[in-house]
Amino acid sequence: MIFSLNRRFSANILRIFLLLSLLAVSSCGGKIGYGVLAWSVPDHDLHAGDVVPVFVQSNIGKVYVIGSKDSKDRLEVPLWQIQLYKSRSAARKAAQRDAEYRYTYALVKIDGLPIRSAPENTARQVYRLRAGQQIKLVRKGEGAPVMSGNSALPGDWYEVMTDDGSLGWCYSYNLTIIDEREYTGEQIVQTDSGPDPVLENLLSRAWYPDSWRTMIESSRIDLDKISPQWGFFPGRDSLVARIEDETGVRTFPYSSVVRGDDGDYRFEGSTLSVQVRRRNSILVQFTDENGMPQAHYFAALDSSPESLVSEERARRDSVLESIRSLSRAFSSGNYGVLQFPETGRFLWSGYQLLSPQIIPAGSGAGGSVENRVFIPASWSGDFDGVLSFKFDGSDSWIHFLYQLSSEGLKLEHVLSVKDALVQSRNLTPTVLFFSPANEVY
Template sequence: MSKKIFLLITASLLIGLFSSCGKNLGYSVLLWSNSEHEIADGTILKVHIKSNISQVYVVSLPGVKENFEVPLWQLTEPESKSKALKQQKRFSEFEHTYASVKLDGLPIRSDAVNTSKQVYRLREGEVIRCLYRGAGAAVTNGKGNMEGEWLRVLTETGTYGWCFSHNLALFQAEGFDVSAEKQDSSIKMDDLKGENSGDRAIITALISKKWYPESFANMIKVGRIDINRMNPSYGFSFGINLEENAQPDFTGTAVLNTETAGGSWPYTDIVKKAEKEYEFTGSKLKMSIRGANSNTMILQYMEKGRTKQETLIALEEDIDSLIENELARRQTELKRIASAGPVFKSSNYGTIKFNNENSVTWTNYKLLQPSIISNKAIGSVTVTLDYFISNSLKSSYDGVITMHFTGMEEGVNFLYKLTDTGLRLEDASKAPLKDGVVTARSASPMILFFEKK
């Protein structure tokens, strides 16, 4: 008995399934040209099935048996054929008419009034479909009414609304592939962007800034100016001199020069592609601007077939002055050490005599050879403060002192501490060093103490 019930239910479901395929939901107007099936907008389609799961209609051309799928948003709601024909007539004035957006953030509103609710914000260069014109409230800019009219529009994501046409560039789609038209439209928009005074002012402001590697800003923030890495020649230049031309034509050669990257790119224009996104026309260089004050730049370029990025920061500080101040600080510290002696003596590790703040004579250091000081070294030493110590070491040490022995290619680093009774040195030749900062002590370091004499 149960088997008969099962067969009965199965048969009923199959009958229901096939009968649903035979039913029609009605007729709809295609609102966005479909390149896959080469059907232009404005075409009336027969609608068979609606799938909310797949978000598609199953449709066919009237008189054609072949069915295909179309996204829900591309069609009007299915209705009788006579009503669909009336809809088609309503859209006829703007048949095949699309628009490219000229202003980033341009709103689509719920009604044809500039104070109505925003339902969508458009991106510059985005393409939308224009459906028909509407009677709406005038739009003003503080000086008077703006030129344009309210248009009923549709986005490629399926959002409907009203948009004022002042910042839209309307064009006729000549084929079924609107994406191709979009590409052509963006080329036309490039010409308009070059004339957009707002964009030109923003780009000119970017050119006027001094752009340096991100590491410079980090050094300034923590107060550790590594003069081996803070090179005034490092940075990015647009290759445009605003002092000679306050209104440049945005043509030049962009140059990037950092510790780890470099390159030059001739270009004929700087074009805004999206909000804070720019391209250098005629090159493969792209620029993204970040930060509340637009003081962070991310450059993207190709190198040996690979995409690379470099982050730069706009700085107001004078780099040469920062370096001069850091050199002066180091000299002051070396004078402090030298004047505390100038002779420091150890019974095991010899005598260190400061001839001046930059010159030392070190004698009788054989116990440090060759583990710390090379056998080739001569006691004539140049002294520098090339590195810094991390905050975790500041309670125990004053800094890092480097001894450059005659006869040695590389200097010998010591953590140092000047005390009331002398100078304490600790071997830092194997201490971890990152970005010019000794971050920790060496494992089992040798500690040397020299008394004042």
């Protein structure tokens, strides 16, 4: 107990001694060097890059005592806010080196924006910013572009400083860059008075992947890439926005939606923001769980996903029915008998010459047939389309260009298929010809 009291007494004596020392140094006007401000002190008309005298460094209080421009006032600033040099000339030289971004700050657009240890999106995170936070731009750097899908997001890498002195690199895509001499201090997001018809349209609709609109315009509907559950759903009533696709579901609880100065809509309380490109097209952006920026395009459609799926299935069935209307069975001297007993099903016997090069061994005698793949428009004079066969004993689809005539069914095997579109014909194609059979085998 006595030992504990002695330690407290000694600590108090030390604090008093340090305080008296600071007062003595301040009163005699001695300097320990000159500092370059890293962050502006507007209340004292001091700006980043100003060179000021430094009188005291307190590692206990973690502050410097500096002078104002006219050296009459003394004020304390955090240690991180000063770069200390022994001479005025060295400080001025350092200030000149960083003068380009002296007045340049930025406001953060989204919650969770990462600051990284290096100018690349895979570098270690050193800080996570919050929406509306102000940071200082130190310098521009060269780094790896930030990608969204196959496209690079616009912007540059900057070395930045936060308002607590943390340093690192941040990509400017989600920053609003400002000059402090021109910035009025208004909030980065503001709520307009009166109804906003663009926001009303945004919140009142379901939005689906923009690639669906491309499929509709090209009349090539890939049913493997359409589901009524996929899309962007703003959650106007629930205040929970949702993005759902083949990879899963992401939810974004939010408190309100406000319009930013650059015209985008921010879902407050989340990292989600939306840019309305046209009345029926939007860009949705957010930061994922790994701190990576994501961007996805969505569109409002004139038809519902359910009707798109229904119409495409009806189109495919009509193609198969046109073949069955000529004959339900076709025969070939080399490639056996091909039957279509019902829409969407086939039976194939005697195909040994095609196995295993085209039809895998053990595939069985039948399976599913669909008109699920498309041909380039320029091929329409040579082929009617593509028939795809999936044997019950196999997991893969086998694709054939087909041409139907009164003489029978011509098939040509193809391998090069991407995104439900035949890319090219084989250099040495296998061509099959089947004549209509008089009976079903």
